[in-house]
Amino acid sequence: MDAILLQTLNGLDKGSAYALIALGLTLIFGTLGVVNFAHGALFMIGAFCAVTFSRLFSLSYETLDPTKKDFLGNPLKVKTPYLEGWFGPELGGTLIDWAVPLSIIFAIPVMIFIGFAMERGLIKHFYKRPHADQILVTFGLAIVLQEVVKYFFGANPIPTPAPMAFRGSADLGVLIGMDPNVVIYPVWRMVYFFFAAAIIGAVFSFLQFTTFGMVVRAGMADRETVGLLGINIDRRFTIMFGIAAAVAGLAGVMYTPINSPNYHMGMDFLVLSFVVVVVGGMGSLPGAVLAGFMLGILESFASMNAIKSLIPGIDQIIIYVIAIVILLTRPRGLMGRKGVMED
Amino acid sequence: MGILEVKGVGKRFGGLQALGDVNLSVEQNTVHAIIGPNGAGKSTLLNCLVGKLIPDTGSVMFDGQSVLGRKPFEINQMGISRVFQTPEIFGDLTVLENVLIPCFARKNGSFKMNGIQSVGSNKDMIEKAMTMLEDVNMADKKGMIASSMSRGDKRRLEMAMCLVQEPKLLLLDEPTAGMARADTNNTIDLLKEIKEKRDITMAIIEHDMHVVFSLADRITVLAQGTPLVEDTPENIKGHPKVREAYLGEAH
Amino acid sequence: MFGLEKKDTSLLVIVAILALFAPFILNPFPTESGLAQFNAGYPDLMQRFVIFGIFAIGFNILFGLTGYLSFGHAAFLGVGSYSVVWMYKLLDYNILPGLVLAVITAGIFALLIGFVSLRRSGIYFSILTLAFAQMSFNLAYSVLTPITNGETGLQVYNNDKQILMSAGDPTSPHLFGIVMNKSANLSIAGWDFTFNNGYYFCAVILLIVFYLSIRIFRSPFGMMLRAVKTNQTRMNYTGLNSRPYTLAAFVISGMYAGLAGGLMAAMDPLAGAERMQWTASGEVVLMTILGGVGTLLGPVLGAGFIKYFENIFSKINDNVLHGWFSFLPDGLENLLVGIIHPFVGKGWHLTLGLLFMLVVIFLPGGLMEGGQRIRERFGKKKGGGGGKDAEHHPKEAPHVAE
Numbered sequence: 001m002d003a004i005l006l007q008t009l010n011g012l013d014k015g016s017a018y019a020l021i022a023l024g025l026t027l028i029f030g031t032l033g034v035v036n037f038a039h040g041a042l043f044m045i046g047a048f049c050a051v052t053f054s055r056l057f058s059l060s061y062e063t064l065d066p067t068k069k070d071f072l073g074n075p076l077k078v079k080t081p082y083l084e085g086w087f088g089p090e091l092g093g094t095l096i097d098w099a100v101p102l103s104i105i106f107a108i109p110v111m112i113f114i115g116f117a118m119e120r121g122l123i124k125h126f127y128k129r130p131h132a133d134q135i136l137v138t139f140g141l142a143i144v145l146q147e148v149v150k151y152f153f154g155a156n157p158i159p160t161p162a163p164m165a166f167r168g169s170a171d172l173g174v175l176i177g178m179d180p181n182v183v184i185y186p187v188w189r190m191v192y193f194f195f196a197a198a199i200i201g202a203v204f205s206f207l208q209f210t211t212f213g214m215v216v217r218a219g220m221a222d223r224e225t226v227g228l229l230g231i232n233i234d235r236r237f238t239i240m241f242g243i244a245a246a247v248a249g250l251a252g253v254m255y256t257p258i259n260s261p262n263y264h265m266g267m268d269f270l271v272l273s274f275v276v277v278v279v280g281g282m283g284s285l286p287g288a289v290l291a292g293f294m295l296g297i298l299e300s301f302a303s304m305n306a307i308k309s310l311i312p313g314i315d316q317i318i319i320y321v322i323a324i325v326i327l328l329t330r331p332r333g334l335m336g337r338k339g340v341m342e343d
Numbered sequence: 344m345g346i347l348e349v350k351g352v353g354k355r356f357g358g359l360q361a362l363g364d365v366n367l368s369v370e371q372n373t374v375h376a377i378i379g380p381n382g383a384g385k386s387t388l389l390n391c392l393v394g395k396l397i398p399d400t401g402s403v404m405f406d407g408q409s410v411l412g413r414k415p416f417e418i419n420q421m422g423i424s425r426v427f428q429t430p431e432i433f434g435d436l437t438v439l440e441n442v443l444i445p446c447f448a449r450k451n452g453s454f455k456m457n458g459i460q461s462v463g464s465n466k467d468m469i470e471k472a473m474t475m476l477e478d479v480n481m482a483d484k485k486g487m488i489a490s491s492m493s494r495g496d497k498r499r500l501e502m503a504m505c506l507v508q509e510p511k512l513l514l515l516d517e518p519t520a521g522m523a524r525a526d527t528n529n530t531i532d533l534l535k536e537i538k539e540k541r542d543i544t545m546a547i548i549e550h551d552m553h554v555v556f557s558l559a560d561r562i563t564v565l566a567q568g569t570p571l572v573e574d575t576p577e578n579i580k581g582h583p584k585v586r587e588a589y590l591g592e593a594h
Numbered sequence: 595m596f597g598l599e600k601k602d603t604s605l606l607v608i609v610a611i612l613a614l615f616a617p618f619i620l621n622p623f624p625t626e627s628g629l630a631q632f633n634a635g636y637p638d639l640m641q642r643f644v645i646f647g648i649f650a651i652g653f654n655i656l657f658g659l660t661g662y663l664s665f666g667h668a669a670f671l672g673v674g675s676y677s678v679v680w681m682y683k684l685l686d687y688n689i690l691p692g693l694v695l696a697v698i699t700a701g702i703f704a705l706l707i708g709f710v711s712l713r714r715s716g717i718y719f720s721i722l723t724l725a726f727a728q729m730s731f732n733l734a735y736s737v738l739t740p741i742t743n744g745e746t747g748l749q750v751y752n753n754d755k756q757i758l759m760s761a762g763d764p765t766s767p768h769l770f771g772i773v774m775n776k777s778a779n780l781s782i783a784g785w786d787f788t789f790n791n792g793y794y795f796c797a798v799i800l801l802i803v804f805y806l807s808i809r810i811f812r813s814p815f816g817m818m819l820r821a822v823k824t825n826q827t828r829m830n831y832t833g834l835n836s837r838p839y840t841l842a843a844f845v846i847s848g849m850y851a852g853l854a855g856g857l858m859a860a861m862d863p864l865a866g867a868e869r870m871q872w873t874a875s876g877e878v879v880l881m882t883i884l885g886g887v888g889t890l891l892g893p894v895l896g897a898g899f900i901k902y903f904e905n906i907f908s909k910i911n912d913n914v915l916h917g918w919f920s921f922l923p924d925g926l927e928n929l930l931v932g933i934i935h936p937f938v939g940k941g942w943h944l945t946l947g948l949l950f951m952l953v954v955i956f957l958p959g960g961l962m963e964g965g966q967r968i969r970e971r972f973g974k975k976k977g978g979g980g981g982k983d984a985e986h987h988p989k990e991a992p993h994v995a996e
Contacts, residue, residue, distance in 0.1 A: 035717050125955070131717050132663045136883060137954040139876060143947030151936050151944065271728060271872060278721050313737030320725040320732075327714055327722055393831065419833035431828040433821050444821050445832045447814050453835040456842055458815040463599065465814065504832065 002182045007300045009172070013189040013258055015296020016196030017043075020251035021273040022280060022288035023203060024244035030220040030283040031240045034123055035131050037138040040270025041145040042245050045114065046107055046252025047261035048149055051158050053103030057083055057096045098163045100256055107253045108246050115245025119238050142267065150263040157260035162188040166257075188257045195254050199247060200289055206243075207285070216240055220283065275323040281336025291334055295319050345370045346544055347392070347512055352401035353568075354387055361387040362398065363569035369512065374538060374545045376555040379565035385548045388565070389516055392546075393425055394418045406511060416453050422511035428520045430497040432504065434490030438481060441489050441500055442472040445508045475507040478540070479533070495526055499533060506537065515547045519554050531557055556580070602808050605890060609804055613797040616640055617787045624784035628917070631909060634902050637777055637790035638861075643898045644796040645857045650881040650893030651800075651807050652850020656843045657879070658888035659816060661823035663720045665875050666707065666727030670700040670848040672734065672870035674855025676741070679748045679865045682767070686758040687750075689767050689774070689795075689860040693853065700852020701845055708844035712837060715826075727872055734867035747866035767860050769795060774861055792861045799857065800894075803850060808890055810846070819843050820888075851878075880946070884953050886962030895961050900946070907945060910938040 021043055028036045060079040068076040084092030095102065122141065126134045161167065170190070172183045207213035218225075219233045252261070259265065276295055280287030295318075301307060303315035314321075326333060345368035354362040362384045369375045379385050390396040392403060394415040403410045410418050419425075424445075433441050446468045451457065463469070476482045479499050484492065489500060498518065505513055518534070519527040531554055537543060538558070549555050555562060555576070562579045564571040571584055579585055598606065612619065621635030634640070653667055677699045678692030685691055711722040734742040742748055750756075767774045774792035781787075810816045821829050822836050829836050859865050868874070877900070885896025915934055919927040937945045957964050 122951075122955075132661070132720075133954055133958065135663065135717070135720065136879065137951055139879075140947050140950030140954060143943060143950065147941065147944035147947055151941060267873075271724060274721050275725055278718065282717070313733055316732035316736045317729045320729040323725050324710065324722065327718060328710065331714060331718070414835075415830040416833050416835050419831055425831045427827075427831075431825055431831070433824040433828060435824040436817070436820060440817055440820075443814075444817060444829075444834070447818070448833040451814070453833055454838040456815060458810045458813045458842075458846075459597075460814075461597065461599070461809070461812040462814050462817055463812070464597075504828075508833070 002178060003304065006183050006185075007304055008297055009183070009185050009189075011297030011300030012193045012293070013296075014299065015293035016193050017251055017255055017269060017292075018273055018276045018296050019289045019292025020196050020199060021248055021269055022276040022292045023200060023285060024248040024251075025273055025277050026280070026283060026285050026288040027203075027240055027244040027247075029277070030285070031216060031237045032119075032123065032127065034126060035134050035138070036123070037135055037270065038118070038142040038145060039138075039244075039248055040266030040268075040273065041142040042111065042114065042248035042266070043252040043255075043269055044146060044149060044261065044263065044266030046111060046249030047160075047256050047265065048153060048252075049107040049110055049249060050100050050103040050253045050256045051153065051160055051261060053106050054096075054099035054160055057081070057099045057102075061085065100160060100162055100253065103253050104250060107249050111246040111249030112242040114249075115242035116238060118245070119241040123241065124238075142270070146263045146266060153263065155263060157262040159260045160256040162191075162257035166191055186258075192254050192258060196251070199250060203243070203247060204285070212236060212239075272319060275319055277333075279323050279326050279333055281333030284333065284335040287333055287335030295322065298322065344368075346406055347546065348402075348404040349388075349392070350402045350404070352388070352391055352398045352403060354384075354391060354396060354398045361568055362391070363567070365401070365565075365568070365570055367563055367570065367573070369544060369546050370561070371544050372542050373560040374547065374558050376547045376549055376559035376562045377565055378549055378552070378555055378562060379571075380550070382567075383565040384568040385550075385565055386516070387568075389514060389548050392418075392514065393423065419448075419508075420453055424505035424508050424510035424513050426498075426501055426505055426513065426515045426518055428517045430494070430501040432489045432497055432501050434488070436489055437485065438476065438487050438489055438492070438500060439469075439472060439485040442475055442503055442507055443468055445504050446471050449508045472507060475503050478506075479503045494522075495529060498530060502533065502537070506541070506543075511544060513543060513545045515545060515549075517549055517551075518547065519549070519551050527551065527554065530554075534558055598805075598808060599812070602812065602890075606801070606805055606808065609891070609894070610801055613644070613801060616643075616793070616797070617789050621785060621787055625786045626784060631914070632906060634905065635788060637775070637788055637793050639901065639905055640790065640793045641796055641857075641861045642901045644793065644800045645854050645861070646878070646881060646897035646901055647894040648796075648800055648803055648857065649851055649854035649878050650885065650897045651803055652847040652854070653878045654847075654882050654887065654889075654893040655807060655810060655819075655850070656847035657882055658893070659811070659819035659823060660840050660843050662712070662715065662840060662844070663879070664711075664723040664844070664847075665720050665872060665879070666711075666723030666725075667847065667851050667878055668870050668872065668874035669707070669727040669730040670704055670851035671855035671858070671874060672730065672865070672867065673700050673703050674852035674857075675859040675865035675869055676734075676748055677852070678856045678859035679750065679863060680741075682750045682756070682859075682863055683748075683754040684757065686756050687764055687767050687863070688758070689769055689856075693856045693860060696852045696856030696859075697849050698852075700855070701849045703852075704845045704848025705841070708841050708848070712840050712844060724872055724875070727870060727875055731867055731870040731872070734870060742865070742867060744867070747864055749864050767792075767863055796857055796861070799853070803853070804890075804894070811890060815839070815842070880950055882960075884949070884960050886960030887958075889960070889962040892960050892962040899961065904942055904946070907938050907942040908940070912939075 021039060024042070025036060025039050028034055028039065058081050060081045062077045062079055064075040065078045066075050070076045081092060081096060083095050086092065087095065118141070122137065126137060166187045169184045169186045171180055172185045174180050207217055215233070216236055219237065255261075272295075276291045277288055279295065280289070280291030299315065299318055302318040308315055330336075347367070347369040349365055349367035352362055352365040353360070365384075365388060367377070377385055377388065387396065391398045392410065394410060394413050394417070397411060405418070405421055405423060408421065410421065410423075413421075433444065436444075443462065447455075450468070473482060473485070476485055479502065481496065481499060481503065484496065489497065492500070515534075519530050522530065534545075535558065538545070547555070547558065559576055561573065562576055563573040564579065564585050572579065572582055574582065617635045617640070619635075620640065621633045623629040623633050649667075649671065653664070657663055674696035677696040678689065681692030681695055707723065707726045711719055711726065714722055735744055764771065764773045772791050772795075774795065775790070777788045777790040779786065779788055818834060818839050821834070822839055826836050855869065858869070881896035881900050882893045883896070884899060885894065886892025912931060912935060915931040915938070916927065919930050922930065935941070953960060959966075
């Protein structure tokens, strides 16, 4: 029982990331009909927004402290972050400590801007081209984006810690009346899950309860008809692309404390996210979310020793096996709509 | 006994009874037209004949064999060729290749791994295809990429692709849909020409009366998924039930 | 000749001549000159040209003719390499049994993966092949370590059986005594030329498979494959079953990939799982696109182009750049070096990605189409409508989206 709970929890953080990326992919696919291989790169860029923001926050100036000497006898150089200089050590220190969550504020406009630029500058010209061309051009874009990031940030992972308050682990078992030290779970992963849930909720309510969302949903169902109603669907779809980019970016921002970001993290997640989208059903938003969490959790279960000893290597391939089985038995995926990319 | 025998065919889509109880017999060497207003079930019926849909009830016998449960390519191999509403051709290929493919399909069956001898060395196939192209006055266009031709020529090419297979039954799905009057007349002429030149059995699905009356030997009127009457064009013209269900409507 | 039409025969002869004289052609600059860094006539690189050429030719039979975009062909490459190294370990260093096994195992793998993947088309097919390849890659790294030797990669150890090995046999890959990594050298007045056994072996194989691919392209079978790409609906209603056609194309291209992977191990007796990674699959897609999808020569050109520039670009560093621009005033020199720096050396992949995008956006027909456009620009218009129309994709391939 506790093992099941623990593995479920362990699957949640990866599942959340899959779900968020797959959600963005599906939004783009459902609205624009474009298969975006550069979506993983957006996730990665989000993560590097957090890195940049953390670095900006800790920009420091040097002062000489005459009261202290370094080992050569010169006055000691003291680095003080500007923020601490401006706001005093207490508030400044807290701000620096909270750099990752705070970068959300900074990442949203950046990601939306990147999304707009991508859609207007590139994707727009590929609506009428075959899906193979869309895959290829976005694949090229993904390589470019990741190499640019590599150029500026290097190839090594960059540790970006969570705020002090969220580091370490919590004994979740105790909370639900289990023995101590049975279900220990890192706090930040918990935060990530709730964050992902909030974002997913926000996207769904946006689509459900706003006029804008209603038009977009109608457009996803039948683009031509909505176009005939005289509604400028293209502009709305551009905005949706921006939103999808922001969702992927935020997923990346918050993921940095879980895994130190590196330039190829986007590609690693992308392949799996595609599998997630296909399993969930191309064009189905609830399907993407459901499949994201499902596959994350199943992956976590497959990496249990008991299961690995039963079927060796299952943890490495479980997601692909499920994808293959689902595609062959339910070609539309778990919740796919009829008529989406079928022959 | 006709070459195509449709008995008691019915098909439901959810709550909608698309086809009720369709009985139909297409005699050899005749042109049989199936007409009816929009939503009468013409396309559903056609799709049941070519293997795209499987009817819920009834039987479809072609040349003494059931077509039900067979895939479109198997049904074509039995001898049914189909012309589509919008011409379905191999757009990226040349006109000659478009006609060669059905030639090879007729000769080699649904699959043959002949990857070594060249297309050009199959002189008999090329000759057969060229004769066909001359028949439809397209021999001079043999090198053109099919998608670059006019719609009329595409229709002509598609017809050639079907005829070169020497089908026992040629199905035409609204061959003049969406065409201008002049194009429609051209198509009628082409079909008449084909009918005169060869012994061919055709079944035409059509809502354009002009086309139907100038070609058909027999006409079945379909309304709300069931055949209303089946008769010769002369009798159909004056039939009160038909007037009510179909001709009375604004056309 | 060889049952080919005149045009194709001359194409084959040109490729044969280029392959034969490649050691000269690729070494146009004297060894001591400053331009020697642009030479490509050394064995390792020439072998890669040819091997990736074979890989791309095979991939083009699937993607170019049928339009099915596989993102998992690297798996067959890896299978081929492992097969060859295993034959070294079990028998001896003769490459022939290994290559035969490589083609057969890759073919069997392709049959299995293709049988399942081809039940879907379009993006679903791409993702299925991707999933299979990633699965193979992950398995090769983990559970299959007894067969693949995991991260270390498979190689021959001293305690391997090698039952056919007798004293005096070569201890590196050879073909009946012709050792692959042996070369003959020729020096003429400052130029050095290397004639490598391995390269020529690969080149002969390339010519054979290139010839086969011409035959396939021109055959009724090849015509059917192009029909699959253009209009599957019409194909089905013409009495043709498209599934076995696509499966046959998939297996053939998988065998080509297995052969290419086998040759890699025949040149350098190693096999590693990274050869199966999906980036490797992406590379062959890129080569085919860059050269010209669906053309005979394109994939070979694309493979050569990418491997050449990968090699040259990754060798250029700041010192080289400063050397080039030293004639300029310092400020301008530094500026230029600064601009070019991100694109060369380790930044090669950035250039590659940009190139990829530019080709897909502006030149969907690849280098072959580019060449054709240039020829047309210079007024040498050829009669007849045999060429591709300018609008490269007049209609979406129906199996990609409908």
